[in-house]
Amino acid sequence: MTLTHFDAKGDAHMVDVSDKPATARVAVARGHIRMARDTLDIIAQGRAKKGDVLGIARLAGIMGAKKTADLVPLCHPLPITKVAIDLTLDADLPGVQIEATVKTTGQTGVEMEALTAVSTAALTVYDMAKAVDRAMEIGGIRVVLKDGGKSGRYRAS
Amino acid sequence: MTLTHFDAKGDAHMVDVSDKPATARVAVARGHIRMARDTLDIIAQGRAKKGDVLGIARLAGIMGAKKTADLVPLCHPLPITKVAIDLTLDADLPGVQIEATVKTTGQTGVEMEALTAVSTAALTVYDMAKAVDRAMEIGGIRVVLKDGGKSGRYRAS
Amino acid sequence: MTLTHFDAKGDAHMVDVSDKPATARVAVARGHIRMARDTLDIIAQGRAKKGDVLGIARLAGIMGAKKTADLVPLCHPLPITKVAIDLTLDADLPGVQIEATVKTTGQTGVEMEALTAVSTAALTVYDMAKAVDRAMEIGGIRVVLKDGGKSGRYRAS
Amino acid sequence: MTLTHFDAKGDAHMVDVSDKPATARVAVARGHIRMARDTLDIIAQGRAKKGDVLGIARLAGIMGAKKTADLVPLCHPLPITKVAIDLTLDADLPGVQIEATVKTTGQTGVEMEALTAVSTAALTVYDMAKAVDRAMEIGGIRVVLKDGGKSGRYRAS
Amino acid sequence: MTLTHFDAKGDAHMVDVSDKPATARVAVARGHIRMARDTLDIIAQGRAKKGDVLGIARLAGIMGAKKTADLVPLCHPLPITKVAIDLTLDADLPGVQIEATVKTTGQTGVEMEALTAVSTAALTVYDMAKAVDRAMEIGGIRVVLKDGGKSGRYRAS
Amino acid sequence: MTLTHFDAKGDAHMVDVSDKPATARVAVARGHIRMARDTLDIIAQGRAKKGDVLGIARLAGIMGAKKTADLVPLCHPLPITKVAIDLTLDADLPGVQIEATVKTTGQTGVEMEALTAVSTAALTVYDMAKAVDRAMEIGGIRVVLKDGGKSGRYRAS
Numbered sequence: 001m002t003l004t005h006f007d008a009k010g011d012a013h014m015v016d017v018s019d020k021p022a023t024a025r026v027a028v029a030r031g032h033i034r035m036a037r038d039t040l041d042i043i044a045q046g047r048a049k050k051g052d053v054l055g056i057a058r059l060a061g062i063m064g065a066k067k068t069a070d071l072v073p074l075c076h077p078l079p080i081t082k083v084a085i086d087l088t089l090d091a092d093l094p095g096v097q098i099e100a101t102v103k104t105t106g107q108t109g110v111e112m113e114a115l116t117a118v119s120t121a122a123l124t125v126y127d128m129a130k131a132v133d134r135a136m137e138i139g140g141i142r143v144v145l146k147d148g149g150k151s152g153r154y155r156a157s
Numbered sequence: 158m159t160l161t162h163f164d165a166k167g168d169a170h171m172v173d174v175s176d177k178p179a180t181a182r183v184a185v186a187r188g189h190i191r192m193a194r195d196t197l198d199i200i201a202q203g204r205a206k207k208g209d210v211l212g213i214a215r216l217a218g219i220m221g222a223k224k225t226a227d228l229v230p231l232c233h234p235l236p237i238t239k240v241a242i243d244l245t246l247d248a249d250l251p252g253v254q255i256e257a258t259v260k261t262t263g264q265t266g267v268e269m270e271a272l273t274a275v276s277t278a279a280l281t282v283y284d285m286a287k288a289v290d291r292a293m294e295i296g297g298i299r300v301v302l303k304d305g306g307k308s309g310r311y312r313a314s
Numbered sequence: 315m316t317l318t319h320f321d322a323k324g325d326a327h328m329v330d331v332s333d334k335p336a337t338a339r340v341a342v343a344r345g346h347i348r349m350a351r352d353t354l355d356i357i358a359q360g361r362a363k364k365g366d367v368l369g370i371a372r373l374a375g376i377m378g379a380k381k382t383a384d385l386v387p388l389c390h391p392l393p394i395t396k397v398a399i400d401l402t403l404d405a406d407l408p409g410v411q412i413e414a415t416v417k418t419t420g421q422t423g424v425e426m427e428a429l430t431a432v433s434t435a436a437l438t439v440y441d442m443a444k445a446v447d448r449a450m451e452i453g454g455i456r457v458v459l460k461d462g463g464k465s466g467r468y469r470a471s
Numbered sequence: 472m473t474l475t476h477f478d479a480k481g482d483a484h485m486v487d488v489s490d491k492p493a494t495a496r497v498a499v500a501r502g503h504i505r506m507a508r509d510t511l512d513i514i515a516q517g518r519a520k521k522g523d524v525l526g527i528a529r530l531a532g533i534m535g536a537k538k539t540a541d542l543v544p545l546c547h548p549l550p551i552t553k554v555a556i557d558l559t560l561d562a563d564l565p566g567v568q569i570e571a572t573v574k575t576t577g578q579t580g581v582e583m584e585a586l587t588a589v590s591t592a593a594l595t596v597y598d599m600a601k602a603v604d605r606a607m608e609i610g611g612i613r614v615v616l617k618d619g620g621k622s623g624r625y626r627a628s
Numbered sequence: 629m630t631l632t633h634f635d636a637k638g639d640a641h642m643v644d645v646s647d648k649p650a651t652a653r654v655a656v657a658r659g660h661i662r663m664a665r666d667t668l669d670i671i672a673q674g675r676a677k678k679g680d681v682l683g684i685a686r687l688a689g690i691m692g693a694k695k696t697a698d699l700v701p702l703c704h705p706l707p708i709t710k711v712a713i714d715l716t717l718d719a720d721l722p723g724v725q726i727e728a729t730v731k732t733t734g735q736t737g738v739e740m741e742a743l744t745a746v747s748t749a750a751l752t753v754y755d756m757a758k759a760v761d762r763a764m765e766i767g768g769i770r771v772v773l774k775d776g777g778k779s780g781r782y783r784a785s
Numbered sequence: 786m787t788l789t790h791f792d793a794k795g796d797a798h799m800v801d802v803s804d805k806p807a808t809a810r811v812a813v814a815r816g817h818i819r820m821a822r823d824t825l826d827i828i829a830q831g832r833a834k835k836g837d838v839l840g841i842a843r844l845a846g847i848m849g850a851k852k853t854a855d856l857v858p859l860c861h862p863l864p865i866t867k868v869a870i871d872l873t874l875d876a877d878l879p880g881v882q883i884e885a886t887v888k889t890t891g892q893t894g895v896e897m898e899a900l901t902a903v904s905t906a907a908l909t910v911y912d913m914a915k916a917v918d919r920a921m922e923i924g925g926i927r928v929v930l931k932d933g934g935k936s937g938r939y940r941a942s
Contacts, residue, residue: 767924
């Protein structure tokens, strides 16, 4: 088994997708940022009253999805047709659960866009809460669903 | 305790650092991407022979650090003076360990640049290996060292 | 009536346009920048002889149209197929009248691209003339024509 | 009087500021977006309950300020040290009043950054409300205060 | 014969390609960077052992191709479907030969993308070797093949 | 002699310049684009009358200089303080001669910015004239002067 991002000589290239049909694609990625319970409380209070950390992280994630091909070197540029990001306070973590859904009609999938959205949203939560908690940790970033294209449907077990 | 990224009304702003002196700053962040053992083997073989996944992820991480203020909404733009990224194959994980060191002489710290470098490098590994392994997971992204500025030295316990 | 950029919970998202057909779209936006008569004269002389403020503003506007999805958070990225910008000296204003026409074949309209083109061209005129006139004012930025897509033709009254 | 953005031959250049000292700079710009009263009511309700148009426009404006040198061709890149944006519902307009304050310590002023922040915030309000009101109009974009640098303090009359 | 990038008044515009069919397009561009023989030897040794100048230049070229519409003012944004870049050490030059192949399915050609890829790869080689050789020279950047679209096949003689 | 962009293991990094003093820097780069005599005539006529190819290329070069750190992977971001670009019609070439001068006060030099400015200006001339001449060739891109920093003054022989 070989990595498609390298040619026969081992040189990196952006894979030729010219002959693939443009089909409807969707990908869902998840991740989280773990923090001290006090930090979670501060974010939760702000949400209710003022200082909307989750709203800002959501927007950053949406804009991050649009920058994916600029960040990931061998990623194809794609005209995204939908991005939605769910951020949920999770008292058990404690921290914030993040889920991003991205769609396109294109020749390649949108897993990277969904992962980049989650990752950018998590980095933004870190940025906004770092003055009160430096020990936050971002993790669990993975694809949970991918559909469209000839490789078919993938759902994380 | 309040979040400095919001003013008294709860509105987000880019914090005023005009009156802070420009001092030498350093931040180190870590993270990893976990994968199937077979995926690790493919990457390891490529490293030795051809198809340098880690080299490409390193470069993506360095370039990602330069895009931090573009990705993270309330982050100050900073003239980075150093970025180095270590990617190590870890057979126990199994996967790749990532560590980024960023320096600047500026009015704010470079934690976000170090975290963005790690995150972008991890996303790039995912992109390059996703054709053989969709279940990879990015995690453990955190600041392990931060120094410079009036808040002093922080080392993760 | 509700704003489509928010979901049922009130969270912002990039609206799903996956199921909309790609149709021919056009939008025309207008705006102006008002300035002192002396400033207008300096620009007018430069146009004839040297120092082409309008030419530079036109180019900035065209390039600005291509950055729309990067500037406006919930805007879909679109493959623009035409941008033309008219800048006219208006002695009565006094100032510069700006009109931008943008076309695409896509799933959403190009009003935002046309408005961003006008706005960027106006900002560029301000930048180039601000050394002689700080009191210039940008205004009248609006959509005057929009066509294509299921909402049909709109022409400002 | 001549435009400093052109040299003796009339060719555009980025003005040489190498010999200017880096001083504390501030600029405040204002603008507005006028809309139907019904549109204002929808935005006002969302603010209270869900669908925070003003919060999203504020963030877009802050990020827009960071893109100024990328949008305005002859503008110097500057390390911004503060951006704050006030958006106020104005029932008399009716519409939204926007004010942006930008600071830096640098060799040139930040008027363009403040104007770009206002302009980007206004474009974002348009984008979010355009499904209910196409006739909105952006205007009144001007510098109201500028201080720092050898040209001294400017306050709009 | 006239330049299509200008309208009847001589004003620059992004040419209207709305009515052109989206067809398969390919372009191949070439160029080189000439250097001292010692510099070539250092790069050659690094390739074999460590310090992969060509690998980094290749990646920079691929990412550069994706930025073409951002760099070249009147260039249409295009969803690239393939980028491959060959860098070859040429002892006779002495220096590095560069060839880029770019594909898309679109309404305009991809010559500019191929030329930008070559140019960015060459600049990156310069950057990496400039500490040992300031007299390197980039040249021979040209289109060698272009196909697709109504103007048909072009092959450099 | 080794390449400073690689560490002891041969891994690429952005070189640490934290301890270098910020000094006044200047770099001048040159290049050209060769074309058919007829193409040169068309550009020359446009310059006099309408369709200012050189003015647009100049602006593209200035904006390109600002994107250098985004294009060249290991390049440090720098606050440029001056960019000027001279484009001259050369009947003997035949074609266009390009010279870019860039200044900064910083910890590293601005050769890459000057080279990127020349390269982007040349690509833009190609783009604007390619409809009438596909065989144009970009060449002679080199540093002719560099000053400031501890390595001192360099002037191409």
